[in-house]
Amino acid sequence: MAVRCAGSAWVRGLLGWAWPERWFAAGSAFPLSCIHTSTSLQKLGKWEKKNRIVYPPQLPGEPRRPAEIYHCRREIKYSKDKMWYLAKLIKGMSIDQALAQLEFNDKKGAKIIKEVLLEAQEMAVRNHNVEFKSNLHIAESLAGKGHYTKRIRLHGKGMFGIMKIVKCHYFVKLVEGPPPLPEPRKTGFDQAKEYVQQLRSRTLVHTL
């Protein structure tokens, strides 16, 4: 029964969202008769899609799989080389320690990374079934190059240079659990032991 109004809101939401990637594929294809009334969202990057994988239920004997949360921020107005220093600073810390370090860091990127970490923490607790928000550590933290735009920078005497307006992306992967212990440094004694072991494990050829 056609109603005397022009409304299309409910049609839009019907089949607009993507299918989660499952390890055991359901294998049902969408019919082509769906009505796509809205424009599709911007193309999702690989890092955002990593939040969509679904693992099959664990058997009772298996150790509990730690939760992994991927988050990123695109096109930050900052240099990727400068952002790298902050990303390297945070790698391997627990989330509380990372937030503390970033709060008292003077760089511009520190404030942005702090926002990203807080967003990721919030997402983890709300959507990804993480129980304790402090029980997260930073497994990976990367800075990547964003889109550069070129502009003219005027010098004296009618000369000009081409200026690049630089943008970067920042990616972070939070994993549930305490941060892993740093590997113990190799002492001189260990190195010597290895050397002796190498010497002993040589095989002599063409000899008695």
Place this chain on the structure above:
Amino acid sequence: MGGTEGHCTGGATKQTLHLFHGAMESLLRPPRAVPAFLVVPVRTKRRLFVPEWARELPHEEKEKRLQSLIRTLPEERMERTFYLACTASIIDPYVPPEGDARVTSLSKEGLKQRMEKLKQTAASQLALRKVKDHDPNFSTKTFPEVAQEIYVEAHNSLANFNKQKLHSLVTERCYPDMVRGNRYKTIRWSFVESLEPPRVVHVRCTSVVNQGNLYGQVTVRMHTRQTLAIYDRFGRLMYGGEKLPKDVLEYVVFERYLVNPYGTWRMHGKIVPEWAPPKDPIVKTVMIPGPTLDPSQEYEEMK
């Protein structure tokens, strides 16, 4: 005139003459407040001329013209029609009696509950008659089994994420309630057995938008045993258990678009009574944020 007056008296003649003259003058000019200088406004030349056909009409004329135009204009074409396949809510929800399924059927109260038949409520009877007009095969004795089948099929297709089938078994109002939050979760549901035979408890009919656009809603009482286990994105158990059967008493509402000859009975919603026991808690601990404090305040002081 002057002569006769002159004959009467000699000394008062001039005075009377003056008086009479004053009276004559006052007759001719009536005694108004006449200003010393009188300004008579003169109309300026009419410069803006609006022809009659462009002038604004009075309200009644406007309405008359609109009326005549409505008949001549073509009717609005609906560019995007929409089709209401279900109502937005449960109409006149059934109020389950307290202590349902908690009292044994051997005691007096239990017997009373059992004897409460559908025939007692008049509104349900009327609605039932309307439903039978549109769907002659409907009967309160065969429908509960069909309803239970639909219920089981719907939950199975929810567990398997078979969206097309789920849409055909469940109305558009119920679908988001069932599916919300489950996109990245694994659900394992199984139906163990039915503890009591399901029965129809409540029937209602409504028309939406126009008269005669009928939707029928039937509430079925089901007492069943089911197992439910929900796993999150990483395969960890979030709720329930696969080998933990639970007894479930539910009042499920099924709806059908009666006027549509190809309409089917679909699950529309559930009625949760107030006296229902609380659900099991979820496995993880949830933090409830406390009150926001100033830096000077402390939480113990506030308590």
